[in-house]
Amino acid sequence: MLNGLIAQAGKLNVFDVGDFRNMWRNTPDNPNNFKLSLQPASLYDQFGNFAYGATAEVVGYPLWFTQWAGAYGRNGSLTGNNLPINKQDIASGYNAARGGATYSVAPVGF
Numbered sequence: 001m002l003n004g005l006i007a008q009a010g011k012l013n014v015f016d017v018g019d020f021r022n023m024w025r026n027t028p029d030n031p032n033n034f035k036l037s038l039q040p041a042s043l044y045d046q047f048g049n050f051a052y053g054a055t056a057e058v059v060g061y062p063l064w065f066t067q068w069a070g071a072y073g074r075n076g077s078l079t080g081n082n083l084p085i086n087k088q089d090i091a092s093g094y095n096a097a098r099g100g101a102t103y104s105v106a107p108v109g110f
Contacts, residue, residue, distance in 0.1 A: 004034065004052055006097070009055035017069075020059055024052055024073060044091050053093030056099075063094050 005023075012019045024032055034048035048068070056066035070090050071082035082090075 001053065001107050002047075004056050006058055009058045014060040019072070020056070020061070021069075023055070046085075049086050049089030050093035050096075053090035053095075054088075054097040055093075057094045057097040063091060066094055068092060088095050 005099070008023065012023070024030070027033065031050075032051075032053075052070060053063075053066060056069075057063075061069075067082065067087055067090060070086065072078065074082060074086070103107035
């Protein structure tokens with residue numbers, strides 16, 4: 001799943017913020033919005049924030065902008081006011097992608 005998101009983000013234009021926003025838009029019909037599309041949401045919240053950070057780094061956005069946009073998308077905050085745990089998860093994904101991390105999935109039944 002994360003590899004697919006990384007590949008999708010790699011095709012986006014850093015100067016077209018609307019494409020990235022649409023990839024992560026906060027609507028129930030968006031399959032990338034793990035908080036609304038997968039239940040129970042609490043299980044997928046951390047992964048969604050991590051994936052959001054990783055894909056933002058792949059597109060080329062700086063971390064400060066990624067954090068601000070995440071808060072704005074979550075609650076419309078123009079001040080970048082997000083929950084500390086969300087900021088941490090976003091930064092973890094961003095830093096993992098920046099460090100050249102690879103993502104894999106354990107085989108079913110492992």
